Amino acid sequence: MSDAKEMVTVTVDGTAVEVPKGMNLIEVARKAGIEIPHYCYHPHLSIAGNCRMCQVQVEGMPKLTIACNTGATDGMVVRTQKVSEEVSEAQRATLEFLLINHPLDCTVCDQAGHCKLQDYYYEYNGRASRFTENKVNKIKAEPVGPEVIYDGERCIVCTRCVRFCDEVTETSEFGVFNRGDKSVIGIHPGAELDNPFSGVVVDLCPVGALTHRRWRFNTRIWYTQEVNTICTGCSTGCNAKVAVRDGRIVQVKGRLNSDVNKEWMCDEGRYGFERFQPEKRVVNPIVSGEDSYWGPAFSAAKALSKADEPAAVLLSPFLTVEELWVAMMFSKDVMGVDASSGHIAMQLRKRDLTELEQILVSPDYAPNARAAQLFGLCSNDESWRSAVESQYSAVLEQIRSGSVKRILLVGEGAVAEADIDDRLLSGLKNASISAALCAAHPEISSLAAACGLVLPGRTVNEKNGVMLNRDGRLQRMRMLLQGPIGTQPDWMLLSRLSAELGKKILSQDVSDDRGLFRAMTANSETIGGATLVRIGDSGMMLADAAGEIDDSGDPAAA
Numbered sequence: 001m002s003d004a005k006e007m008v009t010v011t012v013d014g015t016a017v018e019v020p021k022g023m024n025l026i027e028v029a030r031k032a033g034i035e036i037p038h039y040c041y042h043p044h045l046s047i048a049g050n051c052r053m054c055q056v057q058v059e060g061m062p063k064l065t066i067a068c069n070t071g072a073t074d075g076m077v078v079r080t081q082k083v084s085e086e087v088s089e090a091q092r093a094t095l096e097f098l099l100i101n102h103p104l105d106c107t108v109c110d111q112a113g114h115c116k117l118q119d120y121y122y123e124y125n126g127r128a129s130r131f132t133e134n135k136v137n138k139i140k141a142e143p144v145g146p147e148v149i150y151d152g153e154r155c156i157v158c159t160r161c162v163r164f165c166d167e168v169t170e171t172s173e174f175g176v177f178n179r180g181d182k183s184v185i186g187i188h189p190g191a192e193l194d195n196p197f198s199g200v201v202v203d204l205c206p207v208g209a210l211t212h213r214r215w216r217f218n219t220r221i222w223y224t225q226e227v228n229t230i231c232t233g234c235s236t237g238c239n240a241k242v243a244v245r246d247g248r249i250v251q252v253k254g255r256l257n258s259d260v261n262k263e264w265m266c267d268e269g270r271y272g273f274e275r276f277q278p279e280k281r282v283v284n285p286i287v288s289g290e291d292s293y294w295g296p297a298f299s300a301a302k303a304l305s306k307a308d309e310p311a312a313v314l315l316s317p318f319l320t321v322e323e324l325w326v327a328m329m330f331s332k333d334v335m336g337v338d339a340s341s342g343h344i345a346m347q348l349r350k351r352d353l354t355e356l357e358q359i360l361v362s363p364d365y366a367p368n369a370r371a372a373q374l375f376g377l378c379s380n381d382e383s384w385r386s387a388v389e390s391q392y393s394a395v396l397e398q399i400r401s402g403s404v405k406r407i408l409l410v411g412e413g414a415v416a417e418a419d420i421d422d423r424l425l426s427g428l429k430n431a432s433i434s435a436a437l438c439a440a441h442p443e444i445s446s447l448a449a450a451c452g453l454v455l456p457g458r459t460v461n462e463k464n465g466v467m468l469n470r471d472g473r474l475q476r477m478r479m480l481l482q483g484p485i486g487t488q489p490d491w492m493l494l495s496r497l498s499a500e501l502g503k504k505i506l507s508q509d510v511s512d513d514r515g516l517f518r519a520m521t522a523n524s525e526t527i528g529g530a531t532l533v534r535i536g537d538s539g540m541m542l543a544d545a546a547g548e549i550d551d552s553g554d555p556a557a558a
Contacts, residue, residue, distance in 0.1 A: 006283070008074035022137055025067035025078055026054055035081055037091060037120050039098075039206045040158040041068040044262040046167060048159050052094045055119070057084045064090055081124065088124070095125045101136045101181055102207075104155045111208030113221040117156070127143040136181050142187075145193030147174075147267060148202060148210055152184040155209035161185060161201035167357060168264065171195045176557075185209070196357050199270045203254045203263060212251070214271065214301045219243070219250045228255060228537050229478040230467060232318060232460045233269035234362035235369055237469030238264060239537070241482055242273065249273045249461075249480060257538055260473065266361050273480070276412070276459045278440035283486035286442060286454040298500040300453045303433035304406055305501050307336045312395050312404040316411025317366030319490060320465025320477065321374065321527075322516045326491040327410045328375045329505040334498050335406060339376035343404065345395040346372045348388045349416045362470050365416070367460070371468040374526055399427040407451075409436040411490050416448055425450040437490045455497075457490050458483040464513040466535065468542065474530055475539035491516060 005020040006311060012032040019028050027043070029036045039051035047069045054067040059077035064087060067078075081088040099117065106112045134551075139152030162174040162185065173193045177186045187193060193201070202210045224243035231238040231252075238261035243251040254265040285297030292493055304311075313331045315324060328344075331337045338342050347370045353361055372378045378387035396415070398404045400423040406423040407428060409415065414436070415424070428434040428450040435453040442449035462483040467475050483489075488496075491506075510519050514532070521528050529547030534540050 003517060008076070010072045010074075010076045010078060011078055011120055012078045015363075019072050021073065022071040025058075025070045025072065028055075028072050029067065029078070029080060030414040034082060036067050036080055037114060037124060038068060039156060042160055042163075042204065042263070043256075043500075044168075045160060045163045048163065049369065051098070051156065051158050053091060053098075055087055055090045055094070056080050057087050079099050091120075092125045092127075095120055096130070096259050097256055098156050099125075099129065099130050101138075101153070102156075103135065105154075107430070109154065109208040110211045110216060111154075111205075111388055114436050115208060116206040138182075138184055139186075143213065144210075147213055147271070148193050149213050149216060149536070150185065151209050151211070154207050155185055156207055157183050157185065158206060159185075160204040160206070161210060164197075164201055164204055165193075165195070168200075168359065169195045169197055173358070181557075196266050196268065196354070197264055197360070198263050199267050200254060200337055204267070215251050219245050219252075224250060227478050227480055229476050229480065230367075230469075231265060231269040231273075232477065233266070233272055233365065233468070235317075235364055235367050235470040236360055236362045237367060237467055237473065237475050237539075238263060238265045238269060238360070239475070239539075244480055247481060248346060255537075260469070260471075260475075260539065261360060264360055267359065268361070273404075273461065277481070278444060278459070280441040280444050281439055281484050281487065282441050282448070282454055282456040283438040283484050284456060286448075289442065297453060297455065298497070300433070301435060301497050302501060304408060304435060304497075305334050305503070306406065306432070309405040309432055310398075310403060311335045311337050311338050311343060311396050311406035311408070313408045313410065314392075314414040315344070315346045316409075316413040316490075317347055317364075317371075318413045318460040318502040319368060319411045320463060321368065321371050321468060321474070321490065322465050322513065322520050323369070323411070323463075323491040323494075324371050324375060325520045325524075326494050326505065326516070330494045330498055334501055334503050335408065342391070343395060343398065343463075345391040346377060346388055347414055347416055347419075348372075348385065348392050349418065350385070350389060365413075367469070368467045370470055370472065374468070374524075394525065396424060399431075400424050402427055402430055405432040407431045407434040409434075409438065409447070409451065410494070411437060412439045412457060414438070420447055437493050439487070455493050456484075456487040457493060458487050462487070463489055466517065466530075469539075473539045474527065474535050474542060474545060476532065476535050476537070519549065 008021045012029050015032045017032045026036050032393045036054045038054040040048045049069045055064040055066045057079040142150045144150045164176045165174050224245045227242050231240050236451045239255040239257040241253045241255045252270045254263045285292050348366045350363050372388045378384040434451040436451040437455045437457040439459045449455050461480045464479045525543040530545035
């Protein structure tokens with residue numbers, strides 16, 4: 001029996017679209033390029049049908065119906081607010097009722113500027129209030145957990161937060177209390193919103209009723225630059241929208257991607273972006289523990305190319321795919337260490353997760369660890385994780401035992417904090433040459449302090465590039481913060497080093513991250529068909545990326 005869904009034809013405002021039978025009319029209209037306004041509906045939650053904003057006219061039905069709970073049938077003819085005055089008037093009336101008891105506090109509300117009440121008022125209502133009675137006063141600024149605060153006056157009781165906690169985390173902290181215009185969302189007695197995904201309810205709230213306690217009143221959204229990127233807290237690669245102002249990350253929201261994280265994010269990832277920014281940075285080369293210049297640094301780096309001494313290379317899982325490609329070339333062409341030597345590895349350590357965390361969180365802090373498959377550091381089967389972890393442990397032991405004399409650490413996080421011990425530091429100090437490309441200054445990093453040469457790299461928040469998540473999806477990571485003057489991406493440091501050592505690994509044409517991506521894909525059968533346009537904001541599966549690149553079809557890579 002075939003699993004293919006029956007397809008039907010639906011006409012929305014005169015546009016015919018073919019969709020799976022039963023698809024709700026909000027999604028049908030979206031396929032026709034029409035937005036039907038809604039509050040309570042979310043594609044990954046159950047249908048509540050309580051906001052009534054998504055009313056449409058369906059030919060043959062005696063009255064208006066809500067689009068979220070109406071499935072598509074063959075030949076259905078739908079009219080939205082775009083062409084039906086009856087629908088438009090119903091939406092205006094619904095919005096007027098929703099705003100009756102809403103406080104006029106947009107000027108102090110964190111949601112101002114990206115609030116669906118504001119958006120829909122200007123788009124679908126836009127007329128003065130007729131309400132002259134006293135508004136109902138409700139709960140104000142009530143903490144419901146360590147990360148979230150609730151303003152009942154702003155709440156339109158869409159129940160998205162209730163359904164998320166019931167259906168996704170299954171922790172059921174929220175409930176709806178009281179009736180009629182006195183209805184409020186609340187926490188059940190004796191409970192608090194303290195699950196690993198508590199911040200998701202703020203993303204889901206279409207108004208300003210739920211806000212982040214740590215980001216409350218910290219900025220207005222129109223003063224920020226919002227960047228579509230991914231979370232690098234683990235290898236799930238949750239899609240995120242990050243707001244940046246004055247060189248600081250001021251807010252993080254989950255970004256809808258049904259194939260990765262839906263619209264969810266764990267609190268550790270959401271509130272943890274700034275943990276990748278060291279307090280004190282390396283901004284100049286450091287040679288033998290002293291601030292230096294590039295000349296002496298290049299002289300010291302010459303020892304990396306002495307092939308008569310055994311070598312080891314440790315790669316950070318926070319490097320982009322492009323940087324790993326450059327690092328592998330440097331290891332082979334400059335240091336004589338290739339993937340089959342057993343002397344090159346990527347940092348990976350498994351961690352224990354609760355059953356609730358396993359809904360979304362990956363058992364590692366290694367956002368790009370699976371990229372090891374692309375460069376022959378592990379097998380291409382399901383055992384890749386254990387192979388990478390085993391090889392990482394083996395290379396650490398080589399350094400601890402002193403059996404390798406040329407050591408290169410590429411990227412912040414090349415060694416996990418838990419693995420830094422006295423034997424490892426001693427192995428780095430006693431090597432003929434130990435070099436680290438990192439961001440954290442030796443004053444705050446014992447690992448950097450043990451290396452004879454430290455070059456000023458950048459953090460994962462200061463790079464553009466591509467990451468490969470645990471499911472084999474290539475995703476774009478975009479730069480959030482400017483690196484300090486003097487720092488450079490790791491691929492650029494390695495390119496400069498190779499040129500100074502007489503073994504240049506990149507052509508002069510590669511001068512930025514886009515050029516680097518083109519050069520990598522042009523030399524790879526595995527991802528030769530990937531382009532920045534194809535990856536886009538949603539990513540693409542590795543299985544679809546094989547082939548030769550077609551530059552003419554990738555304007556974004558030009």
